[in-house]
Amino acid sequence: MTTTQETAPAPEREEIITGCDAVAQALRLLDVDVLAGYPIRPYDSVMTAVSKMIADGQMDAEFIVAESEHSQFEIGKHASLVGARAFIGSSGVGWMYGMEALVVTASLRLPVVALVGNRALDDPGAFGVEHNDAMMVRDTGWLLYWVESAQEALDTTLLAYRVAEDKRVMLPCALSMDGAFLTHSQHMVRVPVADTVSAFVPPYELGDRRFHPDNPVSIAPQFNEDWVMEARRQSDAGMRRARAVIAEATADFHRVFGRGPADPFVDSYRMEDAEYVLMGMGTVGMVGKVAVDRMRAAGKKVGFLRVKWFRPFPQPELRALLRGVKGVGVVDRDYSFGSNSHGGVLYTEVAAALYPEPRRPVLVPFIAGLGGREVSVDNLLEMEETVERATADGVADLTCQWIGVRGPDSDPRDVAATAEGGVR
Amino acid sequence: MSDETSVGAVDVTYRGIFQKNLAGVITKELVKAARREDKVGGTVQRYGDSPERNGIPAKQFAVIADDMDSLRVEMTKYEPENVVVVCVMDDTLTKGVESWAWYGVRPINVNLAPGGTLLVVSHRSPEELLHWIPRRTYDWTLAILPGEPSFGGLWVYNDDGTDYRTMGAVSRVTGGLISLDSLIAQAGSAKNPDLRAAQLREGYESVQMHPIAAGVGAQDTYVPVEMPDWTQMREGLVVPAVEVGKNNTLFMKYTTRTTRPLVKFDTCVKCQICYTVCPDECFIPTPEGHYDVNYEHCCGCGICAQSCPVSGCIEMVDESVFESNEPLHKVFESDPAAYEDLRAEKVAQAGGANPHYGIY
Numbered sequence: 001m002t003t004t005q006e007t008a009p010a011p012e013r014e015e016i017i018t019g020c021d022a023v024a025q026a027l028r029l030l031d032v033d034v035l036a037g038y039p040i041r042p043y044d045s046v047m048t049a050v051s052k053m054i055a056d057g058q059m060d061a062e063f064i065v066a067e068s069e070h071s072q073f074e075i076g077k078h079a080s081l082v083g084a085r086a087f088i089g090s091s092g093v094g095w096m097y098g099m100e101a102l103v104v105t106a107s108l109r110l111p112v113v114a115l116v117g118n119r120a121l122d123d124p125g126a127f128g129v130e131h132n133d134a135m136m137v138r139d140t141g142w143l144l145y146w147v148e149s150a151q152e153a154l155d156t157t158l159l160a161y162r163v164a165e166d167k168r169v170m171l172p173c174a175l176s177m178d179g180a181f182l183t184h185s186q187h188m189v190r191v192p193v194a195d196t197v198s199a200f201v202p203p204y205e206l207g208d209r210r211f212h213p214d215n216p217v218s219i220a221p222q223f224n225e226d227w228v229m230e231a232r233r234q235s236d237a238g239m240r241r242a243r244a245v246i247a248e249a250t251a252d253f254h255r256v257f258g259r260g261p262a263d264p265f266v267d268s269y270r271m272e273d274a275e276y277v278l279m280g281m282g283t284v285g286m287v288g289k290v291a292v293d294r295m296r297a298a299g300k301k302v303g304f305l306r307v308k309w310f311r312p313f314p315q316p317e318l319r320a321l322l323r324g325v326k327g328v329g330v331v332d333r334d335y336s337f338g339s340n341s342h343g344g345v346l347y348t349e350v351a352a353a354l355y356p357e358p359r360r361p362v363l364v365p366f367i368a369g370l371g372g373r374e375v376s377v378d379n380l381l382e383m384e385e386t387v388e389r390a391t392a393d394g395v396a397d398l399t400c401q402w403i404g405v406r407g408p409d410s411d412p413r414d415v416a417a418t419a420e421g422g423v424r
Numbered sequence: 425m426s427d428e429t430s431v432g433a434v435d436v437t438y439r440g441i442f443q444k445n446l447a448g449v450i451t452k453e454l455v456k457a458a459r460r461e462d463k464v465g466g467t468v469q470r471y472g473d474s475p476e477r478n479g480i481p482a483k484q485f486a487v488i489a490d491d492m493d494s495l496r497v498e499m500t501k502y503e504p505e506n507v508v509v510v511c512v513m514d515d516t517l518t519k520g521v522e523s524w525a526w527y528g529v530r531p532i533n534v535n536l537a538p539g540g541t542l543l544v545v546s547h548r549s550p551e552e553l554l555h556w557i558p559r560r561t562y563d564w565t566l567a568i569l570p571g572e573p574s575f576g577g578l579w580v581y582n583d584d585g586t587d588y589r590t591m592g593a594v595s596r597v598t599g600g601l602i603s604l605d606s607l608i609a610q611a612g613s614a615k616n617p618d619l620r621a622a623q624l625r626e627g628y629e630s631v632q633m634h635p636i637a638a639g640v641g642a643q644d645t646y647v648p649v650e651m652p653d654w655t656q657m658r659e660g661l662v663v664p665a666v667e668v669g670k671n672n673t674l675f676m677k678y679t680t681r682t683t684r685p686l687v688k689f690d691t692c693v694k695c696q697i698c699y700t701v702c703p704d705e706c707f708i709p710t711p712e713g714h715y716d717v718n719y720e721h722c723c724g725c726g727i728c729a730q731s732c733p734v735s736g737c738i739e740m741v742d743e744s745v746f747e748s749n750e751p752l753h754k755v756f757e758s759d760p761a762a763y764e765d766l767r768a769e770k771v772a773q774a775g776g777a778n779p780h781y782g783i784y
Contacts, residue, residue: 109660170659209660216665223661224472224526225502230654231661237654 012190012257019182022150022189023115023175024049026157027087028059029197034079034086035063038072040094041127042183043117047089069094073101073112080110081211081219085161085204088112091179092119095133105172106141107231108220109238111164111204113157114174117183118282118333120371128372129179131281131334135345141235143173143242144311146281148267150187153177155253155260156308162201162249168241176310178333180372181283192257200256242312265314267306270296271321274303276387277361280331281307281346284368284375288331291380302384307346315353322354327362327391329383331403333369341365343400362391365400379403430490431497432601433504434594435535437483437521438513439573439682440476445581446513446574450590451486457591457602457610458488464495468504472523478578479680479724481521488601507535508598511590514573514682515546516743518556520646522679529679531558531646538562541597543631545571545586548744550634555747558644566634567597569627573682585623592627604628649674671721677704678749681724683740683778686767689714689756691737698728698738708751716753719746739777745770 017025024046027035037047053059062079066072069090076088090098095116105112116134120126131146138144143164147153153175160173177183211219223231243265250264261267269289271277278288285306295302305321307314322328332344340348343365354360364387369375383403390398401409434454436447448467455465470483487504489495498504512518512532520529533542542564544553550566557566574586588611595604604624611620666672685698694713706722707715724743732738756763771777 107661209658209662216667218663218665220661221663226526226649226651227657230652230657233654234657234659238659 011196012192014188014190016186017150017189017191018045018184018186019147019150019153019177020045020115020117020184021049021186022154023157023177024053025189025191026154026197027061028053029192029194030085030158030161030201031059031194031198032061032087033084034076035061036066036072036075036079036086036088037063038066038069038090038094040069040091040119041117042119042179043089043091043094043115045117045183046115069098070101073098073105073114076112076114077101077105077108077110078211080105080112081108081206083204083206083210083212085165086110086112087114089115089117090133091117092133093122096121096136099136102137102142102172103140104220106137107235109141109170109209109235110172111161111170112172113160113164114172115157116174116176117179118176119179126371127179128370129181129282129333130370130372131176131332131345134174134176135334137174138311138345141171141239142311143169143171143239143309144176145173145309146176146307147182148283148285148306150182150185150189152261153182154189154191155257158197158201159246159249159253161204162252163242163245165201165204166245166249167205167207169238169245171235171238171242176282178283190259196256200253239312246309246312261308263317265307265309266317266321267308268321269304269306271303271305273301275301275326276384276391277303277305277322277325277328278331278380278384278387279305279307279328279346279350280333281310282333284331284333284380287375287377288380291377291384294377295381295384300384310346310349313349313353318350318353319357322361323357323359325361327364327387329364329366329387331366331368331375331380331383333367333375335367335370341398341400343367347400362387362395364390364398366403367400368403373404375404431494431504432488432506432508432598433498434486434488434598434601435483435503435507435510436485436513436590437481437510437517437532439517439575440480440482440680441478441578442575443513443573444476444482444579445576446587447482447484449581449587450511450594451484453587453591453607453610454486454594454602455488457606460606460609461603463602464489464492466495466499468499468501470523471502472527477680479682481517481523481679483521483523503535505535506537507540508537508601509541509543509594510536511594512542512544512546513586513590514575515544515548515553516573516682517679518544518553519743520556520679522676526649526674528649528674529646529676531644533557533560533564534646536560536564539564541565541567541633543567543569543590543593543597545569545573545590546744547572550636552744554636554641557641558646559639559641560636560644562638564636565597566636567593567631568634569593569631585619585626588620588623589627589630592624592629593631595624596628596631597633671705671718676720677723678720681719681722681743683724683726684719684722684743684746685717685724685726685728685738686741686770686777687715687717687752688737688739688764688767689753690760690764691734693734693737695733697731697733701727701731703727708753710753710757714753714756716751719749719751739771741771741777742774745773 076086079086120130164173253260288304330347347365438447451467576582699707
């Protein structure tokens with residue numbers, strides 16, 4: 001991707017760091033004021049990285065280790081309320097434990113940024129990635145982003161503060177990162193310098209909402225039915241405006257750093273003339289691209305589409321990019337038991353996004369990689385073949401297939417499932 | 425119930441917690457009795473009043489309809505319409521109703537349908553009650569059911585017959601929204617059917633009705649709360665703070681009060697305890713070190729009287745003997761003897777200070 005550069009490319013140094021380290025570097029460069037933490041794997045690597053930087057004198061910030069995630073998130077919320085740039089984070093059930101505080105952070109329109117090191121929800125106690133944890137705030141006014149690489153983690157942390165703190169948006173932003181596959185894997189990352197970062201992200205200004213003795217205000221009084229709907233509509237307006245702000249910020253990222261993503265909302269790989277497409281979020285994009293390269297080498301017209309911003313959901317991009325595509329396989333690293341076609345959350349969102357299209361591709365739901373199970377290139381090749389077959393057969397509504405699970409597609413002991421046709 | 429509409433509501437306005445069971449019995453029994461007349465009904469608790477606090481004005485409605493569709497429409501409202509009678513279970517509620525939603529102090533008769541009846545349980549005269557009740561633009565009826573306000577303890581049902589006497593009075597003042605016979609028949613399934621029937625008849629017969637013409641009553645100063653649209657509201661659920669030394673004009677609390685603290689300023693030792701303990705910051709320091717009372721924001725909790733170290737200095741006195749929320753220290757300033765006369769007169773008028781008020 002090339003863009004017009006108004007300034008010389010900023011000096012950057014290269015380091016081999018994990019996804020969590022990359023976020024920590026961004027927090028240092030952003031001069032974040034208050035970091036609240038409570039340890040849980042795999043997000044807590046960012047706590048380790050930040051506390052080391054503070055101890056080494058590389059970073060000047062309040063680092064508060066709370067007694068629980070609920071308190072941690074409340075600390076972040078209140079810090080943001082008094083005008084401090086704040087950071088929080090968690091994983092799995094830790095994120096869930098603080099849910100009330102997360103919800104009020106969004107309804108108070110406070111631009112806290114969070115890292116969710118995606119982790120399977122208990123039980124069973126497992127450390128591996130599932131996207132359900134971060135998904136739990138998807139309807140509450142949180143901006144949500146899934147990153148694929150450590151570089152993207154660093155860059156998106158900068159973007160997250162810029163977008164969240166924009167007066168037109170003022171919503172919190174959670175950055176999701178696949179547990180283990182990105183939180184604990186090291187990539188070569190270009191780390192910019194603080195001056196460049198401060199040119200990209202202006203100081204945080206809460207304006208006349210700042211909670212301060214010089215600005216006597218009351219926050220979040222008891223509202224009843226005559227007021228709540230208007231408050232919700234305000235959050236909705238902020239989320240609607242976020243699309244333009246994200247596009248503007250991403251363009252500005254190119255200008256300041258001399259590099260950056262081609263599309264702010266989705267990562268489209270070899271989509272130009274694709275007849276079949278696989279979709280997913282997070283590190284599945286890495287193997288997805290390899291699978292596409294192999295299939296292209298074999299003469300198949302296949303592309304990969306990675307959703308980056310999940311809130312706001314990239315409906316215009318998906319409609320445009322999937323127009324004319326024959327079949328699409330949606331790979332969910334999450335579950336939504338009992339939902340449409342028994343697919344995951346991304347599948348349901350994509351299906352809804354495409355509904356206004358006069359001609360829609362065949363859409364095939366897959367669930368893969370739960371609990372940190374690896375999703376291999378072969379898995380993706382298998383999914384693409386299923387999509388092609390479903391398209392050729394004209395199957396309009398395939399029940400979701402689980403990829404990489406031990407056992408048959410349906411339970412042979414389950415008569416009802418067999419009578420329904422089950423899954424192939 | 426008027427001819428045009430097939431649905432009518434009975435509003436029972438009561439003191440939160442102390443009269444909750446009272447309101448529940450009245451509304452539910454009215455609905456059950458109406459079923460004996462092939463009518464349908466349900467009750468609606470004013471949701472904004474929940475959870476209740478001690479003494480705060482609260483409402484429960486009985487909705488009586490001829491058909492299910494009319495009932496369904498009313499049952500999905502916070503406050504059902506066509507209120508043909510408002511039962512006021514404590515006469516100090518005539519000062520108005522301020523629930524804990526942001527509506528300000530609303531007149532006790534704000535939702536009364538034209539031609540409807542305000543039924544007050546009281547020993548006061550119509551003239552005394554009209555002192556607080558705002559005028560309407562239509563004719564209405566002030567009905568008085570002689571009686572004391574029936575207060576239970578915390579959530580306790582005070583079985584003194586006020587509920588059944590009120591139901592009997594409702595039948596009478598509505599001209600048979602529910603007939604006395606149906607109420608008596610319904611009471612047949614109660615534990616003491618004869619006692620209940622007697623109470624129903626007593627209420628039916630003892631209620632006194634006084635027609636009130638349009639324009640008669642206190643000045644109506646109620647202004648509905650301004651409701652900005654979503655583009656006008658400040659974002660992030662931010663509202664301006666109440667300035668130091670001032671009180672919230674949108675939440676005054678005085679309608680919760682049934683007794684008020686009356687201060688015998690000449691015995692005050694200026695210890696500041698009332699000023700310190702008042703949960704609503706209602707004590708205003710005077711230049712000579714006394715503490716005047718802001719009666720607009722006093723909810724009558726009695727903590728000041730409980731805490732005052734001087735016997736007889738702060739006494740809780742029945743609210744209904746007072747005519748306004750004006751602070752009283754200025755009377756003391758201009759003439760201490762006249763103030764003492766006024767204070768003694770009010771205490772006497774109220775039948776003495778309430779010695780047990782505010783035990784918590």
